[in-house]
Amino acid sequence: MAGIQKRVRLSGTTTYVVRWYAADGTERSKGGFRTRKDAKAFAAKADAETLTGMDFDPGKGKMLFRDAAAIWLESRRADTRNNAENHRYALAPAATRRGDGKTLGIDAVFGGYPLNKITREYIQAWVNRLTEAGKKPSTVRHAFRTVRMVLEQAVVDGRLPKSPAEYIKLPTETGTNGGQVGVVVDRAQFLTPAQVSAVVAATPWPYNVLVHVAAWAGLRAAELGGLTIANVELPEPPLNPNVPTKPGTLRVEQAARAKGAAIEYGPLKTKQSYRRVPLTAETTDLLRDYLAEHPRSNEPTAPLFPGTTLTRPRTTGVPTTTAAPGAANAGGEEVPPKATAKARARRQADALAALTVEDAEKRLVLDWSTPLRHATFYKAVYRPAVLRANRLTPSAKLDPDQSFHSLRHTYASLCLAAGIRPIDIAELMGHRDVKTTLTVYAHLINTDDHTGNMTALGALAAPAQDPSYSNVIPLHG
Structure with missing residues (x-):
C-alpha cells in the first residue's frame, strides 16, 4: 500500500509525500501535497491503479x-x-x-x-x-x-490515468431515411444517363473516358487511379457487325494514393474490394478505342489514366495591373482583400470552365508514366467540367459542387434501375457486405411494386394440365 510521509520545510510549512510501488514493481513518489487529506486521496488512487495493473507515472503526463x-x-x-x-x-x-x-x-x-x-x-x-x-x-x-x-x-503507455476524450458531443451524421448514418438521400448525388453524358462531353480527353468508367463501372477514385493496362480485359470485337459486343472486364487489384509528392500503389480498402467488374458494351467499345490511342498500351504495368499538371495560360501581351485590395480590377471585378482557399479554388474552377473542351485539353500536361493524383484531377479537370457541362448543356442542371464520388452513387442507382439484385450490386461495387448496399441505397429500392413477384406466386396456384388431355396426336406406322 502507498505510504505518506510528512515533511516540514525550513520556512515552517508542512507538505506530504506519497510513496508507492507501481504495477511493474518500481518505486514511485509524488510530493507537494499541502494537506494529509489530499495525500490520502492520491494514495488511494495509486493503490487502485496498482491493483488493476495500471502503470501510470504522473511525470509522463x-x-x-x-x-x-x-x-x-x-x-x-x-x-x-x-x-x-x-x-x-x-x-x-x-x-x-x-x-x-x-x-x-x-x-x-x-x-x-x-x-x-x-x-x-x-x-x-x-x-x-x-x-x-x-x-x-x-x-x-x-x-x-x-x-x-x-x-x-x-x-x-502509462502517460495518462484515463483519456479526457470521453463524453464528447459530436455533430450527428444523419439522413432523412430514418436518421440512418451513411444513407445517401441527396438527389443531386444520383445523375441520370443524360447528365453523365453531359459531364463526359464537357471533360477533356483522356479524362472523359475516366468519368464515363466511373459512372458506368462504379469504381472508387483511388481504384480508378490504381488501374493499369493489364487490368483491362477486352474481348476481340465480333466479325459479324450484327452480333453484340461481348462485355469487357476491369480487374480491381490496387489503389493509387498520395504519399507526399509521389503517388504510390497500395492495397484496396477491404478484401471485398478486390473484384472483377463487367462492363457494358458501350464502355467496352470506349475503352478499346481509348487503348488504341494510349501511348503505352503495350506495357501491362503502365497506368491506365495518366498523371497531369496544368500549364499556365498563354500571355495576351497586355500588361497585368495589380489592383489595391477592395478596388476593382481591369475586368471590373472587386479584388477581395484576402481570399480563402475555397474562394480561390472556386475562381480557378470558374476560369477553367469558361474554356472550350479543346482549349481545356491543351492546358493539360499528361504524364503517362505516373498514376493520376485525384486531388489534381478534381480541381483542374472534374470540377471545371461539371460547370462547363451546365454551360454547354443547360438542361443538365448539375449541382455546381457535384462530388466525384457521386458517380459511384450513380452507378448503384443505374444498377438498381436495371433490375440488378442488391446482393450482386454489393459484389460489383466491392462493398463489405450486402448490408452496406441496403443501408446506403435502401430508399432507391422500390418495395411498393409487387407485380412481378405476385405474378410468379400466382402461377403456382394455376391447375396443372392433365397429361391425358394432350393435344399431341400420336403417329402410328
Whole structure:
C-alpha cells in the first residue's frame, strides 16, 4: 500500500509525500501535497491503479501532445492503407496546414499542450469551434477520432490515468431515411444517363473516358487511379457487325494514393474490394478505342489514366495591373482583400470552365508514366467540367459542387434501375457486405411494386394440365 510521509520545510510549512510501488514493481513518489487529506486521496488512487495493473507515472503526463502523436503515428506504420497517411496529414504541424487548419487543426489546438493539461472541456470546445466553422460532421468526427486514438494510446503507455476524450458531443451524421448514418438521400448525388453524358462531353480527353468508367463501372477514385493496362480485359470485337459486343472486364487489384509528392500503389480498402467488374458494351467499345490511342498500351504495368499538371495560360501581351485590395480590377471585378482557399479554388474552377473542351485539353500536361493524383484531377479537370457541362448543356442542371464520388452513387442507382439484385450490386461495387448496399441505397429500392413477384406466386396456384388431355396426336406406322 502507498505510504505518506510528512515533511516540514525550513520556512515552517508542512507538505506530504506519497510513496508507492507501481504495477511493474518500481518505486514511485509524488510530493507537494499541502494537506494529509489530499495525500490520502492520491494514495488511494495509486493503490487502485496498482491493483488493476495500471502503470501510470504522473511525470509522463508532461509529454506534449505533439510528441505523443508522433509516437502513435510510428506505431501505425504497418497500416499500409491510406489511413496512416490521412492521420499524418491531420496531425501535420500547424505551419504546414492551409486555411483554418493553421488555427483549428489538431496540432494548432493540442500540439503544444502537455497531455495532462488536456481536459474534456477543452476537447469539447474545439469540436464546437470546428462545427461553428462550417466543417462537415464527418470531417469533425474524423478529426476527433484521431485525437481520441492518440490519447487512448497515451493511457496504454502509462502517460495518462484515463483519456479526457470521453463524453464528447459530436455533430450527428444523419439522413432523412430514418436518421440512418451513411444513407445517401441527396438527389443531386444520383445523375441520370443524360447528365453523365453531359459531364463526359464537357471533360477533356483522356479524362472523359475516366468519368464515363466511373459512372458506368462504379469504381472508387483511388481504384480508378490504381488501374493499369493489364487490368483491362477486352474481348476481340465480333466479325459479324450484327452480333453484340461481348462485355469487357476491369480487374480491381490496387489503389493509387498520395504519399507526399509521389503517388504510390497500395492495397484496396477491404478484401471485398478486390473484384472483377463487367462492363457494358458501350464502355467496352470506349475503352478499346481509348487503348488504341494510349501511348503505352503495350506495357501491362503502365497506368491506365495518366498523371497531369496544368500549364499556365498563354500571355495576351497586355500588361497585368495589380489592383489595391477592395478596388476593382481591369475586368471590373472587386479584388477581395484576402481570399480563402475555397474562394480561390472556386475562381480557378470558374476560369477553367469558361474554356472550350479543346482549349481545356491543351492546358493539360499528361504524364503517362505516373498514376493520376485525384486531388489534381478534381480541381483542374472534374470540377471545371461539371460547370462547363451546365454551360454547354443547360438542361443538365448539375449541382455546381457535384462530388466525384457521386458517380459511384450513380452507378448503384443505374444498377438498381436495371433490375440488378442488391446482393450482386454489393459484389460489383466491392462493398463489405450486402448490408452496406441496403443501408446506403435502401430508399432507391422500390418495395411498393409487387407485380412481378405476385405474378410468379400466382402461377403456382394455376391447375396443372392433365397429361391425358394432350393435344399431341400420336403417329402410328
